[in-house]
Amino acid sequence: MTATTAASTEAPRRAGPKRHRLGGLRHGAAGPLFVAPFMVLFLLMFLTPLGYAAYLSLFQERLIGGNTFVGLDNYVTALKDPLLREGVLRVAAFFVIQVPLMLLLALGFALALDSGLLRLARVIRLGIFVPYAVPSVVATLMWGYLYGPDFGPFAQLSRKLGLPVPHFLSDGWLLGSLANVVTWEFVGYNMIILYATLRTIPQELYEAAAMDGAGAWRIAWSIKLPALRPALLLTLLFSVIGSFQLFNEPKLLQPIAPDVIDTSYTANLYAYSLAFTGQQVNYSAAVSFLLGMVIVIFSYAVLFTANRRRTS
Amino acid sequence: MTTTTPPATSRAAVTATATGAPRAAHRWRRRSARRRSTPLTIVMLAVLAYFLLPLFWLAMASTKSTQDLFDSFGLWFSHAPQLFENIRETLTHDDGIFLHWLLNTILYSVGSAVGAALLAAAAGYGFAKYRFRGNNAAFSLVLGAVMIPTTALAIPTYLLFAKADLVNTPWAIVLPSLVSPFGLYLMRIYAQDAVPDSILEAARIDGAGELRIFLQIALRLLAPGLVTVVLFTLVATWNNYFLPLIMLNDPRLYPVTVGLSSWASQAVGGGAGANSNMLALVVTGSLISLVPLVVAFLLLQRYWQSGLATGGVKQ
Structure with missing residues (x-):
């Protein structure tokens, strides 16, 4: 994705010979200097740890012989590890349920806000966005208490009405409860990206469409949705990355739902537990690496399907 | 991805959203203002209620003692509201450790945000306005890094920092947060349109050095984009849980x-x-910790909204 992005947006704009001379040949030396501080830190904070993780994943701590090179043994173990498989499948299920729901809601809200049909549009827009500014720790603690069977208002209300108390933190409900927390946190963020994109559509397009007799739905379908494509793809990519890394929310709900959320509830939680409570640093590195690969493969799959659909 | 709108118009639209609304939009808005939809408004108000409900609960809950949290209805005041007592107790508990946490958060997040934004601005400007060998390759490499899961990075970073004696210091939080690939992406796009080549050329003819051009001219033109990156890095560090969890004892x-x-x-x-x-302390502390960011977002709306539009449109 990245290579084509850079190339396709750059090529036409860089084509002018005048700019080429201006930006490049005469002042070329300054460019790398501006870029250098960022790239040095990027090298230290991204590439070095990544390389180190790759290196670690090829070793094993043994009682006899100490640190031993074992090749891809850790990866073979990880691929057969039922705990890891369960964790990955669980976040995959989470992704399949939560992300479409979240993005559809965000899209619907953005279109509603942009339609000009709402009263109090500004208040509604900011209100939906506000959860993004709430730390995920606070969001999760808050929802955890709301879900709670003791003083959560849902439990209080059902008790008052004589209904069975909903068990949001039980085995069957928990993934849904987590999805609700994440949706609450991020719908507004995605909505704002989509809404901001809608606001950049030139008004002449709407006027021309209205002149041609297009109604609100037709305008939404034929002008707004196509214009939202790149932004939707961006939000989808962020969601892929976010879902598969699910950590904060399950980790923070663990104390109040200890029977349901174990140390390998999500793949990321598993990698964390391996490294910090299990002291299995090498195996944990292999697990994180595999998780990273799953994310990259999924991201490319998303981009690939999106691109193919456009060309066909 | 190719852009659907030509750069010139989208740039105009972006600045327009930043400064209010374009004139054409005004006309459009006024015309459509006559027909508002009450059903749609009601639906969206119900949606709004869902998003504000937990925050309302939190505000109510911070006025209660732990006992009252159990005994009174969650979505209203108890008989004996004690918000100020809760706040006082939160701030003084355990020798005022909560204040320490608050100050640490401010220090870590402001330090990271300002640093990350400046680094991203310089690099984005460099990538956008200069042609040099490896320009596109380096930029693509950084963008590709967005997909690396934080755990894949955090655990080896922790081990490396442990070797460098950086674990359990503020640097362990600030250094990794200084690199913002998304910030770079945003600043590069922003610099392309916001800093016209003609101005750079004029400054060069006047004999200004490259660094001076950046500091005195470009940085000013990049300000709205810069605010966006500051704000989003601020949120990312303010809300960060995983990194400090493993780095600090x-x-x-x-x-x-x-x-x-x-x-x-x-x-x-x-x-x-x-x-x-x-329990009352956790609830009150939660309320206190989210107030600064919410206020910052409300005050700086027009900046981040236009900044995000730049990112979304030009993907």
Whole structure:
């Protein structure tokens, strides 16, 4: 994705010979200097740890012989590890349920806000966005208490009405409860990206469409949705990355739902537990690496399907 | 991805959203203002209620003692509201550790945000306005890094920092947060349109050096984009939980997020004796910790909204 992005947006704009001379040949030396501080830190904070993780994943701590090179043994173990498989499948299920729901809601809200049909549009827009500014720790603690069977208002209300108390933190409900927390946190963020994109559509397009007799739905379908494509793809990519890394929310709900959320509830939680409570640093590195690969493969799959659909 | 709108118009639209609304939009708005939809408004108000409900609960809950949290209805005041007492107790509990956490959070997040934004601005400007060997390759490499899961990075970073004696210091939080691939992406796009080549050319003819051009001319033109990156890095660091969780052992260095979660698990575990009022502290602390960011977002709306539009349109 990245290579084509850079190339396709750059090529036409860089084509002018005048700019080429201006930006490049005469002042070329300054460019790398501006870029250098960022790239040095990027090298230290991204590439070095990544390389180190790759290196670690090829070793094993043994009682006899100490640190031993074992090749891809850790990866073979990880691929057969039922705990890891369960964790990955669980976040995959989470992704399949939560992300479409979240993005559809965000899209619907953005279109509603942009339609000009709402009263109090500004208040509604900011209100939906506000959860993004709430730390995920606070969001999760808050929802955890709301879900709670003791003083959560849902439990209080059902008790008052004589209904069975909903068990949001039980085995069957928990993934849904987590999805609700994440949706609450991020719908507004995605909505704002989509809404901001809608606001950049030139008004002449709407006027021309209205002149041609297009109604609100037709305008939404034929002008707004196509214009939202790149932004939707961006939000989808962020969601892929976010879902598969699910950590904060399950980790923070663990104390109040200890029977349901174990140390390998999500793949990321598993990698964390391996490294910090299990002291299995090498195996944990292999697990994180595999998780990273799953994310990259999924991201490319998303981009690939999106691109193919456009060309066909 | 190719852009659907030509650069010139989208740039105009972006600045227009930043400064209010374009004139054409005004006309459009006024025309459509006559027909508002009441059903749609009601639906969206119900949606709004869902998003504000937990915050309302939190505001109510911070006025209660732990006992009242159990005894009174969650979505209204109890008989004896005690918000100020809760705040006082939150700030003074355990020798005022919460204040430490709050100050740490501010220090870590402001330091990271300003640093990350400046680094991203310089690099984005460099990538956008200069042609040099490896320009596109380096930029693509950084963008590709967005997909690397934080755990894949955090655990080896922790081990490397442990070797460099950086674990359990503020640097362990700030250094990794200084690199913002998304910030770079945003600043590069922003610099392409916001800094016209003609101005650079004129400054060069006047004999200004490249660094001076950047500091005195470009940086000013990049300001709206810069605010966006500052704000989003600020949120990312303010809300960061995973990195400080693994990097810090000393409670006095914790940011608010890790501190609150440690209180929360005490509140679940204990419930008697010294911890009896812990739950009220967690709730009040949560409320205090989210106020600054919410206020910042509300005050700086027009900046981040236009900044995000730049990112979304030009993907």
